[in-house]
Amino acid sequence: MIRYIFTRIGYMIITLFIIILLSFLLMKALPGSPFNDERLPEAQKELLYKKYGLDKPVPIQFGIYLANFVQGDLGVSFVFDNRPVTKIIQERIGASAILGFQAVTVGTLIGLLLGIIAALRHNTIIDYGATVLAVLGISIPSFVFAGFLQYWIGVKLGWLPIAFWNGFEYSILPTIALAVGVVATIARFTRIEMLEVLNQEYILTAKSKGLSNPYIITKHGIRNALIPIITIIGPLTVNTITGSLVIEKIFSIPGLGEQFVNSIITNDYQLIMGTTIFYAVLFVSVILIIDILYGFIDPRIRVTGGE
């Protein structure tokens, strides 16, 4: 098990290194420099280059960037008056975290419920309804949902605010828009897992022992069906963060996603790079944690070390 964890961490570090290298090379591949102002005299430019370490050869610059990254320094934004990228991320992460957390928890709970009910009422109208909902939720892009939520609930009915971030009611519509995909994915997966588990022979054994139906479903059914669901939390988190880029932009939420999209539009490369690396670290660690968690829960991996 320990060997398994160390291998996973090893891969994580290599993956991160490649992402950082890729983003760094991108910065170098782009034309121009941060000090393109024509009024700057040559001597001053050289001083500036020296100050920011841009006069050194590229590999050494990369080394410095890596060293700074390890210490949690991602450089400064060119557009926002030299403000440190780490500081900007810190200010912006709050709204995104709340939004993402709400969407994932609400979505997972509703999805589980829907999936379990659909499986228990297999081949009835409830099951078909849940399946149709799941296909719609997976297929229809989140920005389409967001647009129509804004139009009907926000503008036509005027029930909820459609933009900005001044309290809980501002987070309802964006949370729904983000959660739809989560609900659909979880519901679909739970339904399949539940159906599979309910067909197992140990369920029959439990029934013949005379256990009550609710007991069998909660203690034997749901518990075993939930284990594989852990594996989709990783991709789900990635999808939610990806979705939040657009949702935050649509609802003008001052989160990290909105900041990232804006930095792309304003070509603030240092900020793009910092946010990219931040997202990468987040993704890779979520996947790592889930892999390890799954290793602890699933005896097949726990015993063989994932070979």
Added chain:
Amino acid sequence: MTTKITEDATLKKYPPDLFEPTSQHEFIDDFTYRPEQSFWQDAWLGLRKNKAAIVGLCIIILVILLAIFGPFMNSHGYDEQNIARTNLPPKVPVLENISFLGLNGVDSRGVDQYKAKGISEYFWFGTDELGRDLWTRIWQGTRISLYIAFLAATIDLIIGVAYGAVSAFYGGRTDHIMQRIIEVLVGIPGLIVNILLILILKPGIISITIAMVIVGWISMARIVRAQILKLKSYEFVLASRTLGASNQRLIWKHLIPNTLGPIIVATTFTIPGAIFTEALLSFIGLGLQPPTASLGTIVNDSYKLLRIYPHGMIFSSIVISLIMISFNLLGDGLRDAFDPKTRK
């Protein structure tokens, strides 16, 4: 030893002239069999039972036909601007008489824009803020979105199948090295690589396709490798090898045909994924540059007008959602059709 003796004894009991030679034909006739089904017939039979998948397939065919012929169905060009007819609501002959459909050229304020602007033509999906015909633009955009999606899916398929097949078939060190590479790449979040690459390459059909392929082939390679690894250990492959089949024959006659099902299913799911990614990239400002339009850029443009002129957003998002839904339905149906476990 005892068996040997009895055998000899039996042989002596039945001298050779009592035996009658037979031909292979008579043996084969002993079997009952049904007409042989090709891979495609088999899949089609499975798919036909799934109504949702057939509906999906019909919608896909309809959308593809409209994407090909739609732009020619009226006389407007996709980049033909006209300030005199901006933001017209949709108006369709015949259907304009059914008021609740909203296809009578009356906008959200209840004004008949066609009368107000003195326009006698019909714009089936209305026009955008530059007076361009949305019917033509949306189908033109669908064409480009589908083109990007199919191109990306095809390249994913070629790279993925080759990589996965080589890795699984040769095994050993080759497989080990190739899998380590995949394990590193699979951790890289796709969208981030897409964004970084498009920043370097500048938005365009080819650069968007390349950006999607860079990480897209990995899942295909994993599927193919897993499938071939499993098949390799089956007895029928061993039997074929024992009969002297060459590597070439094993790969083309046994391994690839049996992997075809999962490959087709994966490709069917790649296409809606690619359309979604393209639309998402357009939404964050990394889409195609005007006047070229894809579904994503049209949704993005019409989103800005949603509150006053919702028709553009409604039509473009219906088209993009229909494509996504029908490919997902077809993919689900194909997965069941190819899966021997679900066959009765």
